[in-house]
């Protein structure tokens with residue numbers, strides 16, 4: 116499909132495009148629901164992503180078209196833009212809104228998008244389109260905004276324009292991703308380290324539950340709020356900025372301050388998951404993939420029982436993986452409530468795994484999962 120975009124652009128706008136760009140999606144290897152709690156996460160960019168073809172116009176319009184969606188819109192250039200609803204183009208519109216705050220004045224632009232990240236699957240299709248738009252417009256118009264500022268700007272779009280109180284992990288992973296590397300990101304300081312993601316005899320399988328994520332945004336914001344409650348309770352005794360300022364040992368000394376049982380479960384997940392990321396970084400560096408896999412299973416269990424963001428679909432996949440001899444680790448990735456799981460699958464077993472998992476999943480859930488083996492890809496680029 117992506118080869119046809121120049122032609123589709125021409126058909127839509129009656130002229131050729133002037134430039135084209137790509138930005139990837141991401142998976143998070145471990146460290147879930149940690150970014151907005153100031154801890155460590157370990158995402159990487161994937162080779163699937165979003166493409167943008169663009170050209171200027173003299174009509175004073177911002178025009179949005181996509182090969183994935185029927186809805187097309189034209190919005191007159193203004194000083195400020197409002198979210199129009201749930202339509203896909205609100206993500207790039209939000210980016211234009213933020214870029215204009217950086218002193219850029221859009222004078223009319225034709226945009227054509229195509230993406231091959233399954234939407235709502237936990238692989239950050241929305242952060243991909245945000246970072247892509249920010250990166251492309253910054254490059255095309257030579258705005259001179261540095262990459263980290265583009266990441267922060269894209270996050271503000273998600274938080275303030277779209278209304279999801281997400282952390283910075285997705286935008287960061289997409290902007291800073293490198294092929295064959297995982298990113299170890301400290302979400303408090305925003306310092307990061309690229310580490311070799313050498314999976315040896317294993318590859319990264321991504322399994323899409325194909326479950327539509329209903330209520331994901333409101334449940335997500337609810338979790339963010341519960342973590343804030345836990346933090347407020349702990350602050351009666353200790354001076355911390357984030358839940359992840361505590362390791363499990365220190366947390367145990369103060370956790371009695373959290374009286375709400377649900378809030379205590381959420382905070383326990385966060386603190387222990389953050390400890391797991393520290394452990395995972397070490398074992399990945401040592402090449403101990405078996406232990407990395409065990410940490411992935413432990414992460415999933417915690418997201419299932421304590422954080423309660425899994426669901427029968429994701430659990431069916433991870434439960435199957437635990438019984439399949441050639442998988443050494445699996446977990447949900449991303450926000451949860453449906454979306455994708457990831458698994459470390461021994462090379463050569465892709466077909467066998469897909470066959471058996473598909474059967475098992477269909478029997479339990481009643482529809483099919485989609486399985487792909489993905490490489491870790493590079494960040495955004497001009498084509």
Ligand code: GLA
Nearest residue numbers: 147148281282283284449450
């Ligand atoms: C979504 C959010 C991220 C992060 C993950 C959960 O992908 O956009 O900021 O919180 O969920 O780890």
